[in-house]
Amino acid sequence: MGRDPLIRLRGIEFSYPGREVLKGLDFALWRGDRVGITGPNGSGKTTLLHIMMGLLKPQAGEVEVFGQQRRQESDFKEVRRKVGLLFQDPDDQLFCPTVAEDVAFGPLNLGKKHPEAWKIVRETLRAVGLEGFEGRLTHTLSGGEKRLASLASVLAMGPEVLLLDEPTAGLDEETTERVLRVLAESDLTYLIVTHDKEVLSRATDVVYRLNAGRLHRLNP
Amino acid sequence: MDEVFAEGLSPIHRLDPRVKVVIAAAFSVVVALAEDFAVLLLAIPFPLVLIALARLNPKAVLKRLLVVNTFVLFLWFLIPLGFRGGELLSLGVLNLSKEGVIWCLRITLKSNAIVLGSIALLSTTPIFSLVHAMRHLRMxxxxxxxxxxxxxxxxxxxxxxxxxxxxxxxxxxxxxxxxxxxxxxxxxxxxxxxxxxxxxxxxxxxxxxRGFEGKYWVLDHFSLRRGDVVAFSLMAAWVLWLGVLQWGGIR
Incomplete structure (x- = not known):
């Protein structure tokens, strides 16, 4: 396990009807890595994250997570329990009436008992700075609060790896700062897709640029 | 679409959702099948009492009834004219049928009773709890x-x-x-x-x-308290009474 990367992609090819997006892409994410991926709109950054989670199936190439080949839907069930994906649009992620229920959705799916789930809800909300938001209705939250709540809903599952799809897009400075602080305080391995130069320089050690279907390392 | 009635602290809101689902289903079936006007008239106060206990905003309740009764209104235009039997009123080619009017009256009472029942019992429950209750009831x-x-x-x-x-x-x-x-x-x-x-x-x-595999879990668990059992017995008795009046052959 120690010698294998947490996530490894080999020769990934993916195209949407009439558009080739990924062309023989290779990538490896090791434990403790803090990686940033940037690149033009439509270059396939979100697609890449969705392939890692098994939401999209590449036409060619290998997806290896936690040292194992992942091919079918059933292979990815374990992946989704240990890898958290923060969606680009928090509205896609929040679907329960209250914040507490949404944050508890993942832990309950993982089989946590109720007192434990409540404890996780309170702790996670405190960690993202949404203390006391338990009973708030998700659809009445502001954009920044929605983002933090969806981040909490992913963190609540206790993931080993975090994949973040433009986590700071459209956020004000204060909320961006909060997201960065949550990441800094966690000892998670993570991968951020973003256009935000400040996020790249402050929260990541390695930056890749996705262009013409492959990843190109930017900094040494 | 908003769950306007779902939030609240009244005894009705705090009632075990399983009790509410069972009673709402039983009440709807009895009312839908009942034909006796006495039974239908006695069915209306049942949800009204519950709505009063739940302290729902009467305006909002009326607004919902208005939607249902718009559909019912169309029936009032069509059925009495299309039915045969016992002409109440004749206007040239148009015949107002007595049978038709009675049917319309029945439909109006039934639909209002059922909608009121759903408002009182189902709308006062968050959708997640309803789903959870349905699972518990082996649906x-x-x-x-x-x-x-x-x-x-x-x-x-x-x-x-x-x-x-x-x-x-x-x-x-x-x-x-x-x-x-x-x-x-x-x-x-x-x-x-x-x-x-x-x-x-x-x-x-x-x-x-987030690990969804086809099962919903609810954060707040249900436990049947004594109040739930009492409320269930009272409501079940009322529904049963309606059923006996209709089909018991007592009258």
């Missing part, structure tokens, strides 16, 4: 999912619709009776379909990323 998973996703995505579609309509309005769209208007509405519906299907796919993806 088929597929049925439960269908209900949940209907609720979930109708909500999403409504919001998407509002957003698109605003986007049209800010570009000075005003509905008129011309081709441009019809075409724009057609585009609106088309876009709505595409966007909704896209979004529902993403919502589902986000759900499976």
């Amino acid at each position: 088929p998973d597929k049925l439960v999912h269908l209900l949940f996703f209907c609720f979930r995505y109708v909500h999403v579609i409504e919001r998407e619709y509002g957003r698109l309509l605003k986007a049209m309005k800010v570009r000075a769209f005003e509905p008129r009776s011309d081709l441009h208007t019809y075409r724009s509405y057609a585009y609106l519906v088309g876009t709505l379909l595409l966007k909704s299907s896209d979004r529902s796919r993403r919502v589902y993806q986000a759900m499976i990323c």
